[in-house]
Amino acid sequence: MxxxxxxxxxxxxxxxxxxxxxxxxxxxxxxxxxxxxxxxxxxxxxxxxxxxxxxxxxxxxxxxxxxxxxxxxxxxxxxxxxxxxxxxxxxxxxxxxxxxxxxxxxxxxxxxxxxxxxxxxxxxxxxxxxxxxxxxxxxxxTSTKLFSAVYASIRTYQHLSGVLAAKETLEQRVRERTQELEARAKELQASIRQAYEAMMEVSVLEERNRIARDIHNVVGHTLTTAVVQLEAGKLLIEVDTSRAAGKMELAGQLVRKGLDEIRSSVHQLAGERETIDLRKDLERIVGETVAHAGVDIDCRIGQLPKLTFFQIKLICHALQEGLTNGIRHGRSSRFQFELGFLDSLIVFTLRNNGSAPPGVRFGFGLGALRDQVELAHGTLALEAAADTGMELRIRLPVPRSEMQV
CATH class of the missing domain: 3.40.50.2300 (Response regulator)
Structure with missing residues (x-):
């Protein structure tokens, strides 16, 4: 129409x-x-x-x-x-x-x-x-009623138009804000991804630094002891052949042990994981110390969850460092070692009957051990025991995903 x-x-x-x-x-x-x-x-x-x-x-x-x-x-x-x-x-x-x-x-x-x-x-x-x-x-x-009806309708139309315009403006702002938030979310995700990648790189570096310290502390300690035994053997070779031979044999064992430690660390750097029996390693350290240093060690190892390679190496290093310091600096003759699992924590306690210095100072060995414990998000404390001697305490957290006893 x-x-x-x-x-x-x-x-x-x-x-x-x-x-x-x-x-x-x-x-x-x-x-x-x-x-x-x-x-x-x-x-x-x-x-x-x-x-x-x-x-x-x-x-x-x-x-x-x-x-x-x-x-x-x-x-x-x-x-x-x-x-x-x-x-x-x-x-x-x-x-x-x-x-x-x-x-x-x-x-x-x-x-x-x-x-x-x-x-x-x-x-x-x-x-x-x-x-x-x-x-x-x-x-x-009538003309008056018609005018009034039209006026009221126009006012209503004007009001509704304003409401609709405000609604459209609000919706547009919501859309723009949503797009802005989505863009920021994408930027944040990218930033988080970059931070995660950086943290992974830092984590790799920290692991390698721990391995380097492990080589320095554990292997260095072992080889140093081997050198001492060799020097003692040289002095005894003309006086007591039998004792000299024993020193040489012990030095050879220590060198072989150092080589094993180096191989283990190299495998770790290459990303490999060895199957390590923590209980056997700890018992070996205790047995060697008793045999070579003539001390008494009461060893109690409870049931433990599945531990990482670094946690195992750290516990072994802590025991070895604690025994060495107790014998060398505290003149200890008796130790009590306890290792267990409580409230998502690995609980390490080593007590001795040695002398307690007036102020505890961390030397190179204990300082390196403390750094390793902190890198593993744990805590280390060394202080005078309640009765006599010194007590070394270490607490290491175990993530829930790894709590397989």
Whole structure:
């Protein structure tokens, strides 16, 4: 159907060269839908020149529901529709209301339903079942009531338009903020990944440093002892051949032990893991110390979870360092060694009956041991025992994933 607009409703610009979009901003689009042409003329006569919220009306006319649909599609910014109920059909106006709301999805436009046959569309039924702004009978719609109805509808349209604009602005800001947060999340993930990779590199370096210290401390201690035995053998070779041979044999054992330690550390640097029996290694250290130093050692080893290579090496080194220091500096003759697992911790305790110095100072060996324990996220304490002698305590945490007793 063709669009029909009354010539009297032609828009007159204040300045002939003003663009249409600027002119539209100064007018409210007002659609009259009625099959009676006189109704169009009277309505324009009453409302023309009136200002609503500082803007006048731009009149659009449709004489059937079909024409009204075309105009509403062409002008989605129509503010108010003055709609007749009975046109090409008895319920054409009501069907248009449903089409506008349900099919076109236009919830902003205000619809004033006007009818000359109220029996065809009872007011209480229409107000309840249809989304309209107002319901008027043509016989009661005076110029004042028409002005009031249009003014109220325009105010509502203006308010709803503002709410919709604010909603769209808020949604746009939410989308922009979401995109910004997603971008930051990606940056954070990349940063975390880089930090993780850096931590892995640091972890590898720490492991290698621990191995280097292990070679220096354990192997160095073993080989130093071997050298001492060799020197003693040299002095005894002309005095007591049998004792000299024993010293040489012991030196050979120590050298072989040092070589084993070096091989183990080299395997570790290469990323290999050896199957180490911690209990046997500890018992071996205790047995060798008893045999070579002539001391008594009470050794108690409880049930332990599965430990890492470094934890095993650290415990062995701690026992060896603790015994050596107790004999050399504390003149100890008796030791009590306990190793167990309690509350997710490896509990290492070594007590001796030696002399307790007035102030505990960590030498090179114990200082290196303390550093190794801290790198393993553990704690080390060396202090005078409750009764006599010194007590070395070490606590090493065991991750839950490794707690396989």
């Amino acid at each position: 063709n669009e029909i607009i009354d010539p009297a409703s032609e828009l007159v610009h204040l300045a002939g060269d003003d663009p249409v979009e600027d002119a539209d901003m100064r007018f409210w689009k007002f659609l009259i839908v009625d099959d009676d042409r006189d109704i169009h003329k009277v309505t324009k006569l009453v409302l023309e020149g009136q200002a609503f919220e500082a803007r006048k009306l731009q009149f659009l006319s449709a004489y059937t529901a079909g024409e009204a649909v075309q105009l509403l599609e062409r002008h989605p910014d129509i503010a108010v529709v003055l709609l007749d109920v009975v046109m090409e059909t008895d319920d054409a106006g009501l069907m248009l209301v449903r089409h506008v709301r349900s099919v076109m999805g236009n919830s902003l436009v205000r619809i004033i339903l006007r009818t000359g046959q109220p029996g065809q569309a009872p007011e209480h039924t229409v107000i309840r079942d249809y989304d309209i702004s107002d319901y008027k009978e043509k016989t009661e719609l």
